[in-house]
Each structure stands twice: as C-alpha cells, then as structure tokens.
Amino acid sequence: MTGDTDNPLRALTLAQLRRRTSMKWRTYPEDVLPLWVAEMDVPLAGPVVRAVTEAMERGDTGYPSGTAYAEALAGFAGERWRWDGLAVERTAIVPDVMLGVVEMLKLVTGPGDPVIVNPPVYPPFYAFVTHLDRRVTEAPLGPDLRLDLAALEDVFRRCARGGGRAAYLLCSPHNPTGTVHTAGELTAVAALAERYGVRVVADEIHAPLVTPGVRFVPYLSVPGAERGLSLMSASKGWNLAGLKAALAVAGPGAAADLARMPEEVGHGPSHVGVLAHTAALRDGTAWLDALLAGLDDNRRLLTALLAERLPGVVHRAGEATFLAWLDCRALGLGDDPAETFLGRGRVAVNSGLPFGTGGAGHVRLNLGTAPEVIEEAVRRMAAVLS
Template structure:
C-alpha cells in the first residue's frame, strides 16, 4: 500500500504468516468442522498467529501458575486508554464497567436489566444470527427493523418499529450491531445520534454490540462509540478485544454503561463476573495495551484483501453483488442473480469445496446471500473465489 492510516511499526502482515498446512493443525471450529479438502471462509476466526504481547502475557501466566479467578480493572483501564487514543473517546469511565464472559452473554445480561420476559428486542437484519438465538432463548421477542437498500440503518423504519414496540406501554430494547455484522457498515456519528434521539423519544433502551470496533478496515472510515454520541447516556455497550486480536477462545469482554445507565449496570448479578477467564482477561488487556502495531498490520492486510476480493468477484463472479464493507473482516455477498436459490452456500460447499456462512440465519434479507471471511491469506482468498466460480460451470 502506498499510504494508510495504520502504524504497522515494522510488523509483517499476519495474514501471510501461516500456510494452509499449519492452519489445518488447529483444532478450533473453523478448521475442524469440514473435511480437509474444504477451504473454510465461514466462522469469524482469523488465519493469523497471535500478537507477541498476547503470547507473552499468557505464557508468563502459565509459568507463574496464574490461573485463578479474574479481579481488578486492568482490562477496563486498557480499553479506556485504547478508546481515547484510537477513537478520540474519553468517555469510557472505568467505574461504569463490568467484566462479562463474552459479548453475547454480556448482551443477554444487559437485556435482562432493561427488559422483561416477552418484551420486544429490535434488531436490524440481516444481522449476526446469535442475536436471534440468544434473545429467543431468554424469552424475549425479536422484532425486525431491516436495513435499507444501502445496507445502512433506515431511520424511518426504525422509528416506526420503536413506536409499535412501546405502543402498549411496555418496555423495549434495541440491540445495535456496530460496526454491523455481516455488512461491514460503520455507522456514522450522525446516524448514531439519530438512533439515540429516537430511543429517548420512545423510551427504548439501546444495547450496543461493539465487538468489531477495532476492526475498521477502510482507510476513510472511523468507528464512533455509541456511548460517545449526544443522547446516548442511558445506553449500554459490550466491547472486547476478541475479534480484533483473534481471541475468541480466551473468553472475556466488558460491559460499559453510559452515565444514565450506571444504576442498571450496578444491578447485574455478582456471579456474572465469575464467568470470564482470568487468562482471557490477561490476554485481552495485553492486546489492547501493547498489541496495536500488530492490529494495524492486520488492518492493512484486511484492506488489501477487501480490494482483492472486489477485483476477483468482478473478474470471476460478476453476477455476485458486493458492497465492500468498511469494517469487520466479513464480506456480504448477494448471490441471488446466480439462480442458486435461498442457500447458495450449499452449492459453493458441495461443488466448490468452499465453506461460507449461509445468509438465511441472518434474518430478513439473508436468503440468497452468503457471508465470506476475508481474514485469510490472499492466496487462499484467490483460490476460494476460483473454486466458487468453478462451482457454477
């Protein structure tokens, strides 16, 4: 790249570091769900070695036998410093945070604080499938406010859904995905302020899943924390180093409350804080504090892959409609023009030996789509698109 906004500090591109043979030695979901001849570009794991500060922190803990229970505010302090430097946001108050096992379990606990059984939880489909699963399992109702044709929040639709959700005088929550999974949309400060204004007008509580916040890959895009916009004082956010540093197996996340939600967060049961991994907290803290050069190297590589995919699709699969996302390492591909029905992922797997995420579980707007994980080497990405094109021959 000739220029980018990231400070790589001499770090090589982690996406180019591992071979497929090395990756197939991994025992996690991405590389073990499908047979060895399948290229897995589905679940959100990155094909990278870990950042050296993370490896060092975990190794030192193991050598010390430091494998007890988590305590303290080091994770929150590291996130607050990262947020101030990275996003120019100094509103993350450590005293208004709590450690939770992971982002989705944190979402569940936050929704329990601000809604009751049977209450509606509004989502913006197509959206991360666990939003539907976790909300339904906790005895709340999922209500959809679909994204607009531009894959951005449709404020008119959202207001209408808010109005209906509280028409009977009950409580409602809006589960915001920011940045948005699977589209990679980065919500602007203006959009988020408009969401906050609507939420206050209708008494809807906002819970923001901001797990992909560190992964903004477009050089001209900027993540804006929901709690940093005017009117969001009663909001709740879930943040984590999990996606940015590939730490899904090291469980830890933070619940963050706006000034008007501090009392809500204080009501979270004490035992929830027993769920995170102490080693996970150490790893996430090290990532946020000392792993930014590694993160920047990943972001530069993801930006290259983002542009590579756009070119590969135009050349090999011109029938696929794709708007390059500004964030996450996920690509949302509209395959409806290919005539493959609601589940094109099945065709690409069976005929092309490429595993992608089916669009159907993402809710309205999902059928006929697939989600592709960009966080791999350019060579694997190129081979995957070649196979996908060959599957249509």
C-alpha cells in the same frame, strides 16, 4: 513467528492452520476451504503470547480481578476513537459479548418484551434473544445496507404502543455488512430511543477492525446516549475467541442498571482471557495496524476477483470487520447458495438465511485469511457455475 508489523494474514500456511483444533478447522473435511466462522488465520500478537505464557509460568490461572482490562480499553478508546468518556467505574467484566448482551437485556427488559434488531444481522442475536424469552422484532437495513431511520422509528413507535420495555440491540460496526454507523446516524438513534423509551444495547465487538481512514464512533459517545449500554472486547480484533472475556460499559444514565448486574456474572470470564485482552489493547496496536492493512488489501482483492470471475455477485466492500456480505441472487443458486458452494465447490461460507430478513440468496465470506486462499475460494466458487 512473524514480527508484529508484518501482515499476519500472510504468516501461516494451510498445512499449519489445519493443525488447529478449533471449530473452523474441525467442522469440515480437509478438502474444504473454511471461510465461514469468525476466526482469523493469523498468529497471535506478540504481547498477547507473552502475557499468556508468563501467566502459565506463574501458575496465574485463578479467578479474574481488578480493572486493568477496563483501563486498557479506556486508553485504547482515547487513542483510536478520540473518546475519553469510557469511565472505568461504569464497566464490568462479562464472559463474552453475547453473554454480556443477555445480561444487559435482563437489566432493561422483561420476559416477552421486544428486542429490535437490524437484519440481515449476526444470527446469534436471534438465538440468544429467543432463548432469553424476549421477542425479536426486525427493523431491516435499507437497500444501501445502512440504518433505515424511518423504519427504525416506525418499529420503536409500535413497540412503545405495545407496552412493556423495549430494547434495541445495535450491531456496531454491523455484522455481516461491515457498515460503520456515522455519528449523525447514532445521534439520531439515541434521539429516537429517548423519544420512545427504548433502551439501546450496543454490540461493538468489531470496533477495532475499522478500515484505515474510516472513523468508528462509540455509541455511548454521541449526544443523548447517556442511558445506553455497550459490550466491547478484544476478541475479534486480535483473534481471541477462545480466551473468553468482554466488558460491559454503561453510559452515565445507565450506571444504576449496570450496578444491578449479579456479582456472579463476573466469575464467568477467563482470568487468562482478561490478561490476554488487556495486553492486546495496551500493547498490541502495531499488530492490529498490520492486520488492518492486510484486511484492506484482501477487500480490494476480493472486489477484483469477483468482478473478473463472478460478475453476477453484488458486493459492497465493508468499512469494518473481516467479513464480506455477498449477494448471490443473480447466480440462480436459490435461497441458500452456501449449500452449493460447499457441496460442489468445497468452500464453506455462511448461509445468509440465519441472518434474517434480507439474507436469502446471500452468503457471508471470511476475509481474515491469506490472499492465496481467497483467490482459490473464488476460483472454486466460479467453477460451480460452469
């Protein structure tokens, strides 16, 4: 176990990681480097380990209760994002961010209503929205991989003319591009949403993972966002996907909507997960800062390696997340280069195709690993072209 100020991305060997039984490590054979699903190759933060261990020793494995998670998130938001508007009384625990998104969309839309997304975007947005019997409507990012406000307004206008209740599922920070939306962009989004009667539901799961020096702006903190809803979690920031818990947060104008969420939804989160997430937000910031520094190093490393070994790949280093979005269209590997990188290079990255419009010819690569693994992955990917 390393200290919480050491780079956690350098703490574990591949041999240690291959003992894990999660999806990342059990989907592919051992000769494949898994740089796909959003799990990081890190030991857990000390405060999280202690919280879970003490719960086990107490036999504290019942149902979740109380507002400690929300209080910890409010404290974290005030300190990290200079936002004191996260009101504990306007929060509710939900099983995880995507199931929370589903519950929020149920509150503000009906069957067949449009849900607007900004592709290329996290594939479960399509799957969960479709499963919910809502209609995915795309407003693609611009060529700079930022929100295209003109395109967004056009889609909002069309959805308003079509009747029904439209929602905008905002990915902030954006997955897979790592784009951090500015206060100006989010204020413009809020104004458009109010003008056209569109309800905003913001997935802010990657909010703790912003590059040093870049400011994350919570959607609910901008003027005009009072009727917005947000989903937040410590899951991505502290690598806690297997400890299910998240928070739904309502703006002042959405409090009545959140109050209509069925009480049984709050039975879904793991009590141990809630304890772990609370400890992460309250006591795990030193570990997070060490991780953020390591991820920043990895972004620079990847940029240098691609320039040297795969100059045909276009990569705009993101300002957040532990993911890299790689434009491989110039390599001549077709619409799904991930298939070639896996089959011939033995590197598992995410295909860009499920990310929607703009995903063809792209891959998503997980940077949440040791620098040596990134070096080997790029070496293997480049060898595919030789």
